[in-house]
Amino acid sequence: MKAVISVTGCDAVGIIAKVSNVCAEYGVNIVDISQTVLQQYFSMIMLVEIDSITIPFAAFVDKMSELGKESHLDIHTMHEDIFNAMHRI
Amino acid sequence: MPSRNDIFETISMIREECLDIRTITMGISLFDCQCDDEKRLCSKIYDKIMFHAKDLVKTGQDIEKEYGIPIINKRVSVTPVSLMCGGISRDGALDIARTLDRAASELGINFIGGYSALVQKGFTNGARTLISAIPEALAATSRLCSSVNVASTKAGINMDAVALMGKIIRQTADLTADNSAIGCAKLVVFANVPEDNPFMAGAFHGIGEPETVINVGVSGPGVVASAIRRAGKNVNLTEIAETIKRTAFKITRVGQLVAKLASERLNTPFGIVDLSLAPTPAIGDSVAYILEEIGLEKCGCPGTTAALAMLNDAVKKGGVMASSHVGGLSGAFIPVSEDAGMIDAARCGALSLEKLEAMTAVCSVGLDMIAIPGDTPQEVISGIIADEIAIGVVNTKTTAVRLIPAGKEGDMISFGGLLGEAPVIPVSRYSPAVMINRGGRIPAPLQSLKN
Structure with a gap:
């Protein structure tokens, strides 16, 4: 099973490192990263595999939201299926 | 991986345009x-x-x-x-x-x-x-x-x-x-009440339904309004209808996904997805604002019934392919108290009871959450019900009446939460008492010679 982590906000040093650290801590494997910076605006989408996750997925969603609050970033973690359902026939 | 645009579109629909699943019933x-x-x-x-x-x-x-x-x-x-x-x-x-x-x-x-x-x-x-x-x-x-x-x-x-x-x-x-x-x-x-409607207050578990069932009602008027706004003022109504269809498809796919998940996890058969645009009193979650986005100065002005007919039809056309089973009330809801745009329109006099009645002929469901004067006689309430019900019976569609007699004309009546608030709108002061007190049954209408 895969999930999508989207991160947007003001660019700063170490955003990917912080997000990756939380992923590593809970056994979430990063499959793909797409990241851009446009006029100081940071935007990243990370596709992750959650088959070996060590805590319930809902708790991981909370951990990521907390990280977002601490780092003044907008972080959403959602199951990949919602995007596939909405945009693929 | 889903494309960047698709991901951000979904997130913005949920965070900024009030996309939600209205109910799992x-x-x-x-x-x-x-x-x-x-x-x-x-x-x-x-x-x-x-x-x-x-x-x-x-x-x-x-x-x-x-x-x-x-x-x-x-x-x-x-x-x-x-x-x-x-x-x-x-x-x-x-x-x-x-x-x-x-x-x-x-x-x-x-x-x-x-x-x-x-x-x-x-x-x-x-x-x-x-x-x-x-x-x-x-x-x-x-x-x-x-x-x-x-x-x-x-x-x-x-x-x-x-x-x-x-x-x-x-x-x-x-x-x-x-x-x-x-x-x-x-x-x-x-x-013509549907037996699988997940929306309140009219939901019940029909006699032909299984032992237990999961029905899901989607929402998302804000998403449709934003899509029409993005399409711009220069596109014609064919393109507006297409835009609504595409948006309704996406909204309903989320409903279908949630229905499937809920059904699996609760070990309960999946019944239907109700393809409805259900507003809330929150700003940006209004069906009236969709109609105004299509090009009406105020919901209730001439052209409202036509715009609503197109919206209702496009929502169904877009949604029906997105779900394996569609049912319930499916269409655009126009409850006055639960829709910020409807409240505005009723308050400024653009929207009358008579215009609402005309609108219900082309959309789901009926005269919904309308505050009428608290001293309205019971025969007049029955007369309003009879008119609305006749529209449903003759047009082979569901219609419904949810009237709240409270306060006096011009008062704002507040119900709290998702039920919202509504201005008390005027009702005809002439009485249908003799007709109502006759009782009996109005025979079923002819289903041919349609004029």
């Missing part, structure tokens, strides 16, 4: 609770609901968290209670009301539907008992919802029931007068 059959001992009947009903729906709220919350899509309401609908009332007293019917309310409270759901009767052709003893108990039941409970089907295209209109429901709405308003006549916000009178 579990239907539960009460047929096997039948019992002529009133106390035992209530305890069987309570136990059955608690057994099947015990994980409903938790499951909804889990899906909400994992998929990032808000699920606003989790609800339960049951077999029309009139079918359980054949051998019991009015007090027994009131005990069932309190039992259902207690179950709803303990499950943590906001509404439970099914305190209902179907009397399109006539009354059974059970239906009479239940209907007579409705005003007191709605005054004594906070989560119970009630509905009565008084007509169908095949049976015609039961005018005795129409007359009776005018009186029942009056009594309900009087019994809850100190609380904005809130009882009336939980009471709907229907024609």
Whole structure:
């Protein structure tokens, strides 16, 4: 099973490192990263595999939201299926 | 990986445009609770609901968290209670009301539907008992919802029931007068009622339904309004209809996904997705604003019925391919008190009761959440019901009436939460009393020679 982590906000040093650290801590494997910076605006989408996750997925969603609050970033973690359902026939 | 644009579009629909799943409603059959001992009947009903729906709220919350899509309401609908009332007293019917309310409270759901009767052709003893108990039941409970089907295209209109429901709405308003006549916000009178509707206050678990079922109602007027805004002022109505269809498809796919997940996790068959645009009083979550985005200066002005007809049709066309089973009320809702744009339009006089009636001929569902003067006579309420029901019967569609007699013309009546607030709008001061008091049945309409 895969999930999508989207991160947007003001660019700063170490955003990917912080997000990756939380992923590593809970056994979430990063499959793909797409990241851009446009006029100081940071935007990243990370596709992750959650088959070996060590805590319930809902708790991981909370951990990521907390990280977002601490780092003044907008972080959403959602199951990949919602995007596939909405945009693929 | 889903494309960057698709991901950000979904997130923006949810975060900025109020896309949500309006309700996951579990239907539960009460047929096997039948019992002529009133106390035992209530305890069987309570136990059955608690057994099947015990994980409903938790499951909804889990899906909400994992998929990032808000699920606003989790609800339960049951077999029309009139079918359980054949051998019991009015007090027994009131005990069932309190039992259902207690179950709803303990499950943590906001509404439970099914305190209902179907009397399109006539009354059974059970239906009479239940209907007579409705005003007191709605005054004594906070989560119970009630509905009565008084007509169908095949049976015609039961005018005795129409007359009776005018009186029942009056009594309900009087019994809850100190609380904005809130009882009336939980009471709907229907024609051609669907038996798998997940939306309150009209939800019940129909007699052809399985033992238990999961029905899901989607929402998303804000998403449709934003898509039309992005399309710009220079595109023609063909393109607007296409835009609405594409957006409705995406919204409904989320509904289908949530319905499938809820059905699997609760080990309950999936029933239908209701393709409805259901507004809330939140700014940006309004069906009236969609109509204004299409190009009306104010909802209710000339052109409103045509715009709504197109919206309603495009929502269904877009949604129907996105779900394996579609049902319920499916269409655009126009409840006045629950829609910021409708409230504005009614307050400034752009939207009258007569215009609302015309709008209901082309959309789901009917005259919904409309505050009328608190001293409106019961015959006038029955007259309004009869007119609205006739539109449904002749056009082979569902129509419904949810009127709240409270305050006086121009007052704002507040119901709280998703029920919103509504200005009291004027009602004709001429009376249909003689016609209403004739009673009888209006015969079923001819289904050919359509003019």
